[in-house]
Amino acid sequence: MAQAYSTEGWITADGRKIGPVLMEMKNITLRFGGVKAITDISFDIREGEIRAIIGPNGAGKSSMLNVISGFYVPQEGEVWFRGAKRPPMKPYEVARQGIARTFQNIALFEGMSVLDNIMTGRLTMMETNLAQQALWWGKAAREEEEHRAAVERIIDFLEIQHIRKTPVGRLPYGLKKRVELARALAAEPKLLLLDEPMAGMNVEEKEDMCRFILDVNDEFGTTIALIEHDMGVVMDLSDRVVVMDYGKKIGDGPPDDIRSNKAVIDAYLGVSHE
């Protein structure tokens, strides 16, 4: 996996194409009062890659994801997206730029059906205005149908046809995670952020989720940044890994490099006993 890092990208061992830089974090520092959650971190995410952020509890991984998705505004540093510096933005504006996300503790609309939940993922793509919607005028009906069709494709893709009409509140945890992924996918994002997509799942569910993440990346070419605790999963899935500890970056590179990185082993994997 020792590719030559060129600005245009490269072809991975399994034949996927990694493109130029999609998002770049430059010297990000985030403080909560006196507590530094993130200290001077820089890294980039390339088009078409699966980028993992790992680190022990409290390392600042989720904070980093929240910076990318606009939920937190860093005190220092710059966020560059698609070649332009991003001004401070509200989370909903970030979403409209084409960055979708899931949450560590699942944030779904519990009272709504699976179908309706996934449909909300397409809100940013609907073009008819309030008046047309209110009167169900002109494009409104046709637009709804088109988006319904797109959502049905995602439902098929993630194999959740059997729960389409079920209120999300009634679903078990593993399926909720999958619905949340479906909602994020429905937005056809340029960058998909997954905050611990496999936390709290059993082995079987983890395997399913792994497969879906790889398929999404493979079939739609979606760029994915994910946080995950399961080291085996991270090493299998990702093209490149950022390692954080106490809010600082201590490693960055392909999984094989990370495995043998002394600082990472000490801080995160534990000191090796050989």
Place this chain on the structure above:
Amino acid sequence: MSDTILYAMEVTLNGLMAGVLYALVALGFVLIFKASGIFNYAQGVMALFAALTLVGIQNGQIPFSHLINAMFGTQLHHFGWKVPAVLAILLTALVMVGLAILVERYVLKHLVNQEPIILFMATIGLAYFMEGFGDVMWGADIKKLDVGIPQGMSETVDQLTYNLFGYGFFIDTLDIVAAVVAVILVVTLTLFSQYSKQGRALRAVADDHQAALSVGISLRFIWVLTWSIAGFVALVAGIMWGSKSGVQFSLSLIALKALPVLMLGGFTSIPGAIVGGLIIGVGEKLFEFFIGPMIGGATENWFAYVLALLFLVFRPQGLFGDRIIERV
């Protein structure tokens, strides 16, 4: 058919009509509660404010004329023109949208992520502010509201029932109009919230703020939209109540009658608000008719609250409200 049954039928019909008016006020509460989890104490005052504004615009009254006269010693009262009812209603609706924008900008925006009780207190403040503001703007005298809705006994119902039972029912035409308007309003709102993009966004915001943000919904826009719709519903309620009993400051007290309606129907259900309103309307009229004379009458003042109390004990989520399930 015996007279008692006929009277009871007439009383029931009248109760249904009164219930529709309660439901209209309750509807405004439900809309805002669903979208933002706020119990909007100011809903009744919004109806009053809408009615005051409507009458003011219709009669070409100069806003703040009392204040201006007191400050500058002038004698201004009216512009000297009359505005047609339809145009006046449209203008008032615009004023209510403006009010929604102001409320979002100067109240809600600063209270994001606060406890519901804080937001509730804010709406109490808003209620008193609007009551005072309406007073200064349009004056405190009782005004007659007439937007052309026919009033008085409905001849058709009288005729029809006379032919059927040999006894003509007394139903106010205004009540029938109110019922029809309420039905249209509810059907439209339900369709809008179930099938439109904004409706879906509205339900999403009601369910989970964080998730709503993550799919690109602007909370501020949705709040303005909800308060505008609630303002419009308040306007409709204000027109109906105002036409019935004149625009006076006691109008804001009808909000209190909406409380038991909400406890019956559930705070989160639009159909619940309607059914709750009808049950209270019919219930209090029938109770007064049958039981009232035995216990000295005037039961309409407390019947609704006692019924609501019973519901709180046996079915706290109301008839249609979301079941409260606590997962452990």
